[in-house]
Amino acid sequence: QRILYPRDSESRTVKTLDGMWNFRADASSSRNQSFVDQWWTKPLEATGPVLTMPVPSSYNDITTDKNLRDFVGWVWYDREFFVPANWINQRIILRFGSAHYYAIVWVNGQQVMTHDGGHLPFEGAINAVVNLSGPNRVTVAVNNTLLPTTLPPGSLSFQHDVKRYPVGYFTQQLQMDFFNYAGIHRHVHLYTTPQTYIDDITIVTSISGGDGIVNYEITTAGGAPGAVQVSVVSKEGRTVVQLYNQLQGTVTIPNVRLWWPYTSMPSDPGYMYTLVVNVSGDIYRQPFGVRTVAVTDTQLLINGRPFYCLGVDKHEDADIRGKGLDYALIARDFNMMKWLGANCFRTSHYPYAEEIMDQADLQGIVVIDESPGVGISQVQNFGPISLAHHKDVMTEMVQRDKNRPSVIIWSVANEPSSYLPEAEAYFRDVIAHTRDVDKAKRPVTFVASADYTNDVATQFVDILCVNRYYGWYSDTGHTEVIQLQLSADLEGWRSVHQKPIIITEYGADTVPGLHEYPEFVFTEEYQNTFMSEYHKTFDKYRTQFLVGEMVWNFADFMTTQDVRRVVGNKKGVLTRQRQPKAAGHLLRARYLSLSNSTTLY
Numbered sequence: 001q002r003i004l005y006p007r008d009s010e011s012r013t014v015k016t017l018d019g020m021w022n023f024r025a026d027a028s029s030s031r032n033q034s035f036v037d038q039w040w041t042k043p044l045e046a047t048g049p050v051l052t053m054p055v056p057s058s059y060n061d062i063t064t065d066k067n068l069r070d071f072v073g074w075v076w077y078d079r080e081f082f083v084p085a086n087w088i089n090q091r092i093i094l095r096f097g098s099a100h101y102y103a104i105v106w107v108n109g110q111q112v113m114t115h116d117g118g119h120l121p122f123e124g125a126i127n128a129v130v131n132l133s134g135p136n137r138v139t140v141a142v143n144n145t146l147l148p149t150t151l152p153p154g155s156l157s158f159q160h161d162v163k164r165y166p167v168g169y170f171t172q173q174l175q176m177d178f179f180n181y182a183g184i185h186r187h188v189h190l191y192t193t194p195q196t197y198i199d200d201i202t203i204v205t206s207i208s209g210g211d212g213i214v215n216y217e218i219t220t221a222g223g224a225p226g227a228v229q230v231s232v233v234s235k236e237g238r239t240v241v242q243l244y245n246q247l248q249g250t251v252t253i254p255n256v257r258l259w260w261p262y263t264s265m266p267s268d269p270g271y272m273y274t275l276v277v278n279v280s281g282d283i284y285r286q287p288f289g290v291r292t293v294a295v296t297d298t299q300l301l302i303n304g305r306p307f308y309c310l311g312v313d314k315h316e317d318a319d320i321r322g323k324g325l326d327y328a329l330i331a332r333d334f335n336m337m338k339w340l341g342a343n344c345f346r347t348s349h350y351p352y353a354e355e356i357m358d359q360a361d362l363q364g365i366v367v368i369d370e371s372p373g374v375g376i377s378q379v380q381n382f383g384p385i386s387l388a389h390h391k392d393v394m395t396e397m398v399q400r401d402k403n404r405p406s407v408i409i410w411s412v413a414n415e416p417s418s419y420l421p422e423a424e425a426y427f428r429d430v431i432a433h434t435r436d437v438d439k440a441k442r443p444v445t446f447v448a449s450a451d452y453t454n455d456v457a458t459q460f461v462d463i464l465c466v467n468r469y470y471g472w473y474s475d476t477g478h479t480e481v482i483q484l485q486l487s488a489d490l491e492g493w494r495s496v497h498q499k500p501i502i503i504t505e506y507g508a509d510t511v512p513g514l515h516e517y518p519e520f521v522f523t524e525e526y527q528n529t530f531m532s533e534y535h536k537t538f539d540k541y542r543t544q545f546l547v548g549e550m551v552w553n554f555a556d557f558m559t560t561q562d563v564r565r566v567v568g569n570k571k572g573v574l575t576r577q578r579q580p581k582a583a584g585h586l587l588r589a590r591y592l593s594l595s596n597s598t599t600l601y
C-alpha cells in the first residue's frame with residue numbers, strides 16, 4: 001500500500017477525526033464477547049457503558065482503573081462524523097497514523113480495513129459505505145496482544161493452578177523493556193483526492209559539483225493520468241525548475257542548498273525543498289532535502305563529509321498520554337535535544353510518528369530509523385511467519401519514510417539473539433529485503449548486543465551498532481573496568497569487521513535527586529562517573545572507526561512492573577518530564593564542545 005501523508009492542496013481536503021471518542025474494553029472472560037455480540041453493528045453506547053477516550057492517546061493512563069491500565073485484549077472506539085456535501089465526486093479516504101497493535105475498522109457497520117502492526121499508518125477508501133447526507137459512524141477494534149509472531153514479539157502465559165490464580169488467569173509476557181501502551185496513538189484523518197490521483201512519489205537525490213540531482217518517480221491511480229507538471233520549489237518559495245509530462249525524471253538544482261545536520265555552531269541545518277506535483281489537476285507537495293549518505297570502512301559520510309553522531313535514544317513516552325501523539329511534547333523534545341547539543345536520535349524501538357519525523361527533517365536532526373523488531377530473542381521468533389511479517393513491516397516503514405533526508409540508516413532490529421543459528425538466514429533476508437525496497441540505498445543495520453565472537457548476523461550490516469552496559473548489568477558499581485572492557489570490545493568487533501561502529505546504547509538507571517559520594521548505583525553521581533568513563537573510551541576511538549555515540553536514554557520512560565524498575569526505566573539524562581538530571585548537564589557540555597570542534601565537518 002502507498003501511503004503519502006495527507007496534505008491539503010487545491011485538489012485535496014483534509015479533515016481531522018481527532019477528539020473524544022466513545023470507548024469500551026471487552027473484559028469478557030472469553031475476551032471475545034464483543035465479536036459474538038457484533039459491537040460494530042450499533043453505536044458502542046448501545047452495547048453497554050462507555051468511557052470517553054481521547055484520540056490520539058494511549059488509553060492506559062487516562063482512567064483510574066488498574067485493569068484498564070494493564071488490559072490485554074480488544075478495546076473498541078467509535079464516534080460519529082459527517083462528510084461535507086461537496087465531497088460527492090471525490091475519493092474519500094480514512095487514515096490512521098497508527099493504532100497499537102492489531103486494528104479492524106468499520107464504517108456504518110461495514111468492515112473497511114484491518115492493519116497488522118502498531119506503529120505504521122494505514123488507510124482505505126470508504127466511498128462505498130459512507131453516507132453523504134446524515135451521520136456516519138466509525139468503529140475501531142484494537143488488540144494489543146503481543147505473540148511470538150508479532151513485532152515486537154511477546155507471549156501469553158496462562159496459569160492453571162486454581163489454588164493460586166483465578167480460573168482463566170493469564171498475563172502478557174513482554175520481551176522488551178518498555179510499557180506496552182495501546183490504543184489509537186496517532187491522528188485519524190479523513191481526506192479526499194480526485195478520482196485520478198497521485199498515488200506515490202519517490203525522490204532520490206545526489207550531488208554533482210554544486211548541483212543537486214533529483215530523481216523522482218510518480219505513480220498514479222484511478223484512470224489514465226492527464227497533464228503532468230513537476231516543479232522544485234525552494235524553502236523561500238522560488239520555483240527552481242519545472243518539468244512537463246514526465247511521471248519519472250531527473251531535475252538539476254543549480255547551486256543547490258544541501259540538507260546538513262544540526263550543529264550548535266551557527267549554520268543552516270535541515271534545508272528543505274518541495275516537489276510540487278500536479279497530475280491532471282491533483283496537486284501534492286512532497287517535501288525533500290538534497291543530501292547523500294555513504295559508509296567507508298572507517299567513516300560515515302553525509303554530503304561527503306565525516307559525520308559523528310552525538311546521539312540520544314528516545315521513546316514515544318510521556319505522562320498520561322503514554323505513546324499518544326502530542327505536539328507540545330514533540331517541540332519540547334526537539335528543544336531539549338538541541339539544548340543537549342545532540343545531532344542525532346534513534347527511533348528506539350519502533351517507527352515514530354510522522355509529525356516527529358517532520359521535525360527531524362526540518363531541524364536537521366539525523367535519524368537512525370528503527371523498526372519494531374525489538375526483543376527477537378526466542379527461537380520461535382525466527383520462524384517463517386515472523387520473517388514474512390518483518391519484511392512487510394520494513395516495506396511499510398521504508399515506504400513511509402523513504403523521502404526523508406533526516407533518515408540516514410535503517411535499523412531492522414534491536415538486540416536480537418544474533419548468536420542463534422536461526423539468526424543468520426533471518427537477518428540475511430530482512431536486511432537484503434530492506435536494501436531492495438529503499439531506492440535511495442541507505443545503509444542498513446541492526447543493533448547488536450551479542451558478542452563479536454559468536455554473532456552470526458552482523459556480517460550483513462553496513463555499519464555496526466552495538467549496545468554496551470559495562471559497569472551496569474555486568475560488574476555493577478565498578479566504573480573502573482569500563483574503559484578496559486569497552487576498548488577490548490571495540491577492538492574485538494573491529495578485528496572481525498572492517499566497518500565503522502556506533503555505540504547505540506550505554507546508560508545507568510538514576511533516580512533524580514538521589515545523591516551519594518563516592519558514587520553508588522542509582523545516584524546522579526554514579527550516572528555521571530559511569531558516562532564519563534564511556535566518554536574517555538569514545539574519545540580514544542572517535543578519530544579511528546567510532547562514528548557515533550548514543551546515550552540510553554534521552555528521558556526516563558515507563559516499563560512493565562519489575563523489581564529492577566522503579567516506576568519505569570530511569571536511565572534518562574532527563575526525567576520523564578524532560579528536566580535535566582546532572583548527567584544532562586554533563587552530556588550537554590560534551591556534545592556542545594564536540595559539535596563546536598571543526599574536526600567534525
Ligand code: E9O
Pocket residue numbers: 176177178349415449467469473474505552569571
Ligand atoms: C534495550 C533497551 O530497550 N537495551 C537494554 C535497555 C535497558 O536499560 C533497554 O531499556 O535495560 C539493555 C540491555 C542490556 C543487556 C545486557 C545484559 C548483560 C548481562 C550481563
